[in-house]
Amino acid sequence: MSESVSSLQRRRNLLQKIVFNIFRLAALINGLALFIIVYFMVAKGWKAINWTFLTQPPVDSMTKGGILPCIVGTLCLSIGAILIAMPIGVASAIYLNEYARPGRLIRVIKLGINNLAGVPSIVFGLFGLAVFVVWLKMGVSIIAGALTLGAMTLPVIIGSTEEALRAVPDTYREASLGLGATKWQTIYRVVLPTALPGILTGTILGISRAAGETAPIMFTAAVFFTPSLPVSIFDEVMALPYHIYVLATAGTEIEATRHLQYGTALVLIFLVLGMNLIAIIYRSRLRKRMQ
């Protein structure tokens, strides 16, 4: 009897070990993937990176010089996308989560948002071309690209904001309303500040994802080459992901500019990781202040 119990025990423990190790492996693959990507970019691109590369425009048919216009362009597009998508996304999420009473309209809106998240980025690019560039006569410009990237990021921002709002305990809302606060005061003074770290994280993650997209900006904002930096939101710009695409597929010296392609990719990665890092630091600061 006791022998069979202990053999059962052994088998159960063994099974548990195997299962956990499979999970551990799965988790390791994630970390490894990022490490390998960064390793290759650094190994192949670090030689391209120097002061000139970061502060000068490309010269000699983009085989020499730097990528400053691309860095500036991508920053403009990302910041523009945040400025456009964050207010609309957060406002939508507040409406859906705090004000709207469940019904058919809300179901349709939520279905729409979920499907928006599944639309391929090239479709957003064509949409931006048709609506912002042509119909609204914005031309190929920062504003058209930022609007397109913003539209693409909206579902992510709405989703993460809704999640952050749902994580705010209802007891906070009840306490606030019980003190004679209006619903808006409750949202503005209690719910939003509590949800802010989550909202910011979701927003930055969404935007940093969008910052690396090529398809939505190739018809709406980015150009092959322009040596000058943008001075208005109606200017066209160069952008990091599009620049990589151009160098790697359409340039005249594809092989000779490999190191520039990797260098540009490395800059893009650090830009995106940098944005994420800012979000993480800001979030942990906010959390600390609340505790």
Next chain:
Amino acid sequence: MDNPVKIEVKNLNFYYGEFQALHDNSLDFHINEVSALIGPSGCGKSTFLRCLNRMNDLIPISRVEGNILLDGLDIYDPSVDVVMLRSRIGMVFQKPNPFPKTIFENVAYGLRVNGIKDKSIIENRVEESLKLAAIWDEVKDRMHESAIGLSGGQQQRLCIARALAVEPEILLMDEPCSALDPIATQKIEELIYQLKKSFTIIIVTHNMQQAARVSDITAFFYMGELIETGETNTIFTRPKLKQTEDYITGRFG
């Protein structure tokens, strides 16, 4: 029961969708008295309490019938501003729920949302409320630290101070000690005894001893019905109904 009536509940029915949670409850609450609502879980006592400041309005599928008169005026009348109503009726919840703000800002919150901007008024009222809630000495040197760092019992007294700062006429307490240890519970009970000099207090509790200790009036709920109500002494020593006696003595519930 000589004090004037503050709240008069007449034939109150409450529905969650199809489910009727309260059946035809009628009950008066008097100024400067503590009334305890007791009964087994799910008997409707919390629902009843939350009808009194219309907190149940937040539940989309709920419906109220009957009248609740506050100083003779029906609080469910369409002309009543529910936000104003709630600033007259303070509420303390089962779990201490201070906002993730500083101790000072927690107590000042109700004042700020009600439009008080004068710094010295706010500071005075915060101090008074914290003193009234018997927590001033424990927090006066850490007013600008987060309220989340306080112990459970301190948090609950802070929540009471937060409610008092708005100068309500009535204090609703929904099992305010259920998440607290006996020492913190004792402090809150002493506080309730002090506060009834200035307020009408209605407390929901699962703790029979607590109801017996703090209340003047006890109302026993069962399955959404108000079974028996009367002076606490009478209810606990000579209840009229067998059902009440069985519950109080712990034979069921």
